[in-house]
Amino acid sequence: MERVVGSATAQPQPVRVAPGTGTYSWLLQRVTAYGLIVFLTVHMIFNHYLDLRTGSKLTFELVNRRFYAYPVIYAVNDIGLLTCALFHGLNGVRNVIYDLVTNPVARRVLTVLVILVGLYFLYDGSLTLLALAQMQNSAGS
Amino acid sequence: MNRTIGDRYRGGVGMLAWLLHRLSGLALVGYLLLHLYDLRAAQQSKAAFDQALAFFQTPFWKIMDLLLVAVVLYHTLNGIRLLLFDSGSTRAIRYQRQLFWLAFGLTIAIFLFSAVMVFTHLPSITTATSG
Numbered sequence A: 001m002e003r004v005v006g007s008a009t010a011q012p013q014p015v016r017v018a019p020g021t022g023t024y025s026w027l028l029q030r031v032t033a034y035g036l037i038v039f040l041t042v043h044m045i046f047n048h049y050l051d052l053r054t055g056s057k058l059t060f061e062l063v064n065r066r067f068y069a070y071p072v073i074y075a076v077n078d079i080g081l082l083t084c085a086l087f088h089g090l091n092g093v094r095n096v097i098y099d100l101v102t103n104p105v106a107r108r109v110l111t112v113l114v115i116l117v118g119l120y121f122l123y124d125g126s127l128t129l130l131a132l133a134q135m136q137n138s139a140g141s
Numbered sequence B: 001m002n003r004t005i006g007d008r009y010r011g012g013v014g015m016l017a018w019l020l021h022r023l024s025g026l027a028l029v030g031y032l033l034l035h036l037y038d039l040r041a042a043q044q045s046k047a048a049f050d051q052a053l054a055f056f057q058t059p060f061w062k063i064m065d066l067l068l069v070a071v072v073l074y075h076t077l078n079g080i081r082l083l084l085f086d087s088g089s090t091r092a093i094r095y096q097r098q099l100f101w102l103a104f105g106l107t108i109a110i111f112l113f114s115a116v117m118v119f120t121h122l123p124s125i126t127t128a129t130s131g
Helices: A023-054 A060-069 A071-100 A104-140 B013-043 B046-055 B059-086 B090-094 B096-121
Strands: none
Touching: A023 A071, A023 B059, A060 A071, A060 A104, A060 B046, A071 A104, A071 B013, A104 B013, B013 B046, B013 B059, B013 B096, B059 B090, B059 B096, B090 B096
16 A cells, blocks of 8 residues: 655656646646736835835825836736636635545536636626726826 | 555654745735735725735734745745756755754844844834825
8 A cells, every 4th residue: 555645755857747637727726926016015015115115094095106107017917817716716716625525527518607607706706996096086186 | 656655754954944845835825816906906906905905014914924934034044945856956855854944043133133123124014104
């Protein structure tokens, strides 16, 4: 009986997994993890650390001013953060449920559901960002 | 492959790390969706957006924000530990316990630092003074 899994002395062996058997969601979970480290760090610095220094209360005006001050950083970072966070989070939920549910039909339904929820929030979140950018223009004129 | 079916987790640091990663991850998804739902008030009007933000700026929600910082920190630092495993570093896997305690310790250290910063540098938690 070979029980080396999880053993402290076991040497990890390279494994090759056939593409299409969860490899893409696995890979994208890693890619978005790297993305989140970058985007979330920028988000924390620009949305929170700078606030600590000014001590301002969070209002539309403040968000507005931020968009003005660093338009490129906010455009790139917010879209990147929205996309990565949604994929990473929803795929994470899918991973958890996959560990509990093995029925293939239920899994397929779950995957479709997760994709739909993700697309909805991506669309809606983009509208929110767009609304903030448009209000910024009207407020600044 | 069948040999893994009969295996049971026997606890330990690795399992604790896994469990905390799961729980923090689920909490963060809940936060993310709540966050996006809250901010969508911007699509309505400027006033609605301010109102939506004001709801979460009470001292209670500041404490919840701090808890969020702790959860994000753990998930990020343990996540980096996992990325090290997946990058093919056998050394990282060999020292997975030590790396967990490193991630856990850094979580607590940075969390305490953040808590001090929030309570000493953020006026809005006590009085709303605009900078």
